[in-house]
Amino acid sequence: MSLIYDSETYLPYRELETTQLDSLVNTDLKFQPVEGLMKRDPFDTIDKCSDKGRSKQTVVSDLDGTLLRSRSSFPYFMLVAFEAGGVARAFVLLLCSPLCWLLYHCVSESIGIRLLIFVTFAGLKIGGIEAIARGTLPKFYAEDVHPDTWRIFSSFGERYILTATPRIMAETFAKTYLGVDGVLGTELHFTSGGIATGLLMNPGVLTGRNKEIVLRQEFQGLNLPDVGLGDRPSDHNFMSICKEGYIVPPSNTILAASKESLMNLLVFHDGRLIQRPTAGIALIILLWYPIGAVLAVLRILAGILLPFHLLKLVYKFLGVGVVVRGTPPPEPKDGPGRGGYLYVCSHRTLLDPVMVGVALKRRVTAVTYSISRLSEVLSPIKTVALKRNREKDAAKIRSLLREGDLAICPEGTTCREPYLLRFSALFAELSNQLVPVAMNTRMSMFHGTTAQGWKCLDPFYFFMNPNPIYEVTFLNELPVELTCAGGKSSYEVANHIQQLLSQTLGFECTNYTRKDKYGVLCGNDGSIPLKSQDSFGS
Numbered sequence: 001m002s003l004i005y006d007s008e009t010y011l012p013y014r015e016l017e018t019t020q021l022d023s024l025v026n027t028d029l030k031f032q033p034v035e036g037l038m039k040r041d042p043f044d045t046i047d048k049c050s051d052k053g054r055s056k057q058t059v060v061s062d063l064d065g066t067l068l069r070s071r072s073s074f075p076y077f078m079l080v081a082f083e084a085g086g087v088a089r090a091f092v093l094l095l096c097s098p099l100c101w102l103l104y105h106c107v108s109e110s111i112g113i114r115l116l117i118f119v120t121f122a123g124l125k126i127g128g129i130e131a132i133a134r135g136t137l138p139k140f141y142a143e144d145v146h147p148d149t150w151r152i153f154s155s156f157g158e159r160y161i162l163t164a165t166p167r168i169m170a171e172t173f174a175k176t177y178l179g180v181d182g183v184l185g186t187e188l189h190f191t192s193g194g195i196a197t198g199l200l201m202n203p204g205v206l207t208g209r210n211k212e213i214v215l216r217q218e219f220q221g222l223n224l225p226d227v228g229l230g231d232r233p234s235d236h237n238f239m240s241i242c243k244e245g246y247i248v249p250p251s252n253t254i255l256a257a258s259k260e261s262l263m264n265l266l267v268f269h270d271g272r273l274i275q276r277p278t279a280g281i282a283l284i285i286l287l288w289y290p291i292g293a294v295l296a297v298l299r300i301l302a303g304i305l306l307p308f309h310l311l312k313l314v315y316k317f318l319g320v321g322v323v324v325r326g327t328p329p330p331e332p333k334d335g336p337g338r339g340g341y342l343y344v345c346s347h348r349t350l351l352d353p354v355m356v357g358v359a360l361k362r363r364v365t366a367v368t369y370s371i372s373r374l375s376e377v378l379s380p381i382k383t384v385a386l387k388r389n390r391e392k393d394a395a396k397i398r399s400l401l402r403e404g405d406l407a408i409c410p411e412g413t414t415c416r417e418p419y420l421l422r423f424s425a426l427f428a429e430l431s432n433q434l435v436p437v438a439m440n441t442r443m444s445m446f447h448g449t450t451a452q453g454w455k456c457l458d459p460f461y462f463f464m465n466p467n468p469i470y471e472v473t474f475l476n477e478l479p480v481e482l483t484c485a486g487g488k489s490s491y492e493v494a495n496h497i498q499q500l501l502s503q504t505l506g507f508e509c510t511n512y513t514r515k516d517k518y519g520v521l522c523g524n525d526g527s528i529p530l531k532s533q534d535s536f537g538s
Contacts, residue, residue: 042236043245046148046229051155057226059156060184060215060238063163063170065231066248067153067178068144069256073165076137077120078277080169083136084128085120087289093119094282109234110205113164117186117205121166122198126190129168131452135521136271138173143276145178147257149229149248153178154261160184160225162215162238164206179263184214212237267419267512268520270451272461274443285445292445292464295319299463303354303380309361319467321442324359326474329435331362340364340405341477342431346420346501347409348441349448350375350458351470356407356437357381359472364405367397369412372456390426397430407437410494413514414449418507420498421514428493432485436497438473438504451521473504 065071074097082090096119104112121129153159159180163170167185174180187201203210215238219225228235228242231250239245259266275281295318302314312322329341343364345352353366357380365382376383384400386393400406410423428434441448441462448462462468480486483493502509 043230043239043247046152046246046248049152049227049229049244049246051152054152054155054226055157057156058158058160058223059153059227059229060160060162060225060242061149061153061229062231062235063161063165063185065250066229066235067146067149067161068141069146069251069254070144071231071250072278074116075276075278075282076140076165076169077116078282079136079140079271079273080124080129080132081120082273082277082282083132083271084124087286089120090282091286094279094286097279109164109207113186113205113207114200117166117188117200118198121188121196124196126168126194126196129196130172131522132271133169133172134523135269135452137169138177139266139269139271140276141170141173142177142259142262142266143256145257145262146248147254150178150257150261152227152246153229154263156227160218162206162211177262177264177266182218184211184218208234209237211235212241215241267415267417267510268451268517269416270453270521272446272450272453274445274447288445288466289464292466293460296460296463300378300459304378308357308363308380311358312361315358320463321467321469322355322358323469323471324474325471326476328360328474329477331360339401339431339433340403341433341435342401342427343405343407343435343437344427344497345407345409345437346439346505346507347411347414348416348439349414349462350455351448351462352409352439353383353407354379354381355439355470355472358470359474360405362405364407365400365403366407367393367400372454374456375459378456378459394426394430397427401431410497411514413517415512415517416447416449418505419510419512420502420505420507421510421512421517423494423498425490425494428484428488428490428497432478432480432483434478434483434493434497436475436478436500436504438471438475438501440471440473440505442469442471444468451518475500475504 061067064073078090078093081093096115100112100116102112103115159178160182161170161174161180162184163186165185166188167183168188170185171183174183184206186204186206189197189199189201191197203213206214215224225242226244228239228245229248230236230239230245231248236245273285277285299315299318299320302318303311306314315322343356345356350371353364357364363381365384367386368383369386369388371383371385384396386396397406397408408427410427411421412424413421415421443462443465444467445465446461448458448468450458478493478497482488482496484490488496498509501507
């Protein structure tokens with residue numbers, strides 16, 4: 001497990017374990033010149049491994065550099081440090097990374113990893129670590145799966161991962177998206193109160209000989225795995241006790257396996273960071289953070305203090321792009337019985353109704369579910385909280401429509417991937433003046449949504465991006481014959497608008513709901529206790 005860089009590690013022969021030296025005897029050796037050093041590898045490369053007839057066999061594979069393309073585990077530790085420990089811990093980890101690298105390459109692989117683990121985990125609660133492993137890491141792991149290894153690995157009936165990475169980090173992704181039967185990883189030590197000490201349980205970091213020991217213990221010396229997959233000399237220990245062993249050669253150019261080829265579709269994920277935080281990207285993010293914070297405050301204040309007809313121009317000056325497509329309907333004229341338009345929006349962030357108003361150059365009212373008190377105070381538009389009570393919510397929405405334009409997001413929660421969640425059909429029963437609005441965002445550093453974090457900071461993180469862009473596409477008002485007034489059921493209307501928006505955005509319609517999202521990311525149904533609404537939203 002290379003800590004920082006993806007360069008291949010070559011160990012001199014005097015550092016090999018005795019069992020490794022024995023495995024080299026009477027073997028068809030392969031010699032490769034590497035900058036003056038001869039590399040000897042007794043195992044065939046993975047392209048020689050057949051994926052036929054493996055359904056009743058067992059495979060065990062290393063993670064970094066083998067199942068994953070990258071040999072560097074540093075980005076995943078940085079994700080845990082930033083998301084669970086905060087900016088300060090991420091900065092300390094970045095400062096320590098050169099020392100970790102030196103210890104790993106010049107002193108001991110185990111010592112370098114121990115320092116990396118201590119700085120990342122010491123003092124973190126087990127619940128916070130598990131939340132990151134469940135909601136944040138799978139997205140980045142899924143984008144780095146090695147296609148050749150996955151083709152072989154997925155053909156086996158029983159699959160195991162053996163890795164120096166802490167088990168708690170990789171287990172959720174491995175079991176959910178790779179169909180793994182077991183993850184044998186480095187075990188962290190926790191206090192009785194569930195606080196990580198930064199220390200390790202026996203046998204310590206799973207590298208070299210420790211991998212072989214743990215593998216033998218798992219299989220109790222009987223029916224050892226049929227195939228072992230690794231990517232470096234230190235993996236030879238556990239590979240040599242398997243019936244077959246194959247090496248995955250390093251490659252910086254191979255494309256990752258498609259997400260669709262994994263065992264489950266990755267629709268929901270959490271965390272603030274958009275890009276995989278390698279050492280260089282992490283440095284840029286942390287240097288930008290204070291600048292972005294100041295810029296975000298200015299952008300938020302502009303939305304609160306300035307009239308809406310000036311906001312698009314001011315946002316452009318402040319680096320925020322608002323791209324408007326389609327022809328929005330004219331402002332409704334006052335008159336008896338003349339209600340406002342109901343703008344039916346796809347849901348990307350809490351700012352969707354605000355950006356509809358910016359595009360219209362006038363304020364609209366938004367209906368919301370359980371947003372934080374701070375978000376309500378800072379909102380530049382009127383927000384009205386619904387109660388998830390069908391009759392009361394319907395009466396409230398009708399009342400608001402009599403007063404003017406209203407924006408609603410029938411998905412009920414946000415989704416970052418190119419999918420539309422199932423639309424609640426209630427809105428279709430309440431108005432025949434329906435205007436579908438396709439909302440999309442482009443961000444480069446920080447996600448402007450969260451499921452587990454502080455929801456009130458969502459607009460702040462969106463505006464912290466150097467050049468965030470909102471795309472607002474107005475579709476034509478729905479013809480009366482396609483509304484409930486024309487004889488359509490509310491479900492038909494909701495599904496039709498979902499289809500229109502998905503075609504406009506190039507997204508895929510799904511039946512997933514808010515409950516599905518929070519079940520995946522938080523292990524609950526997303527209900528927010530009233531006493532918690534000051535801090536968290538939906």
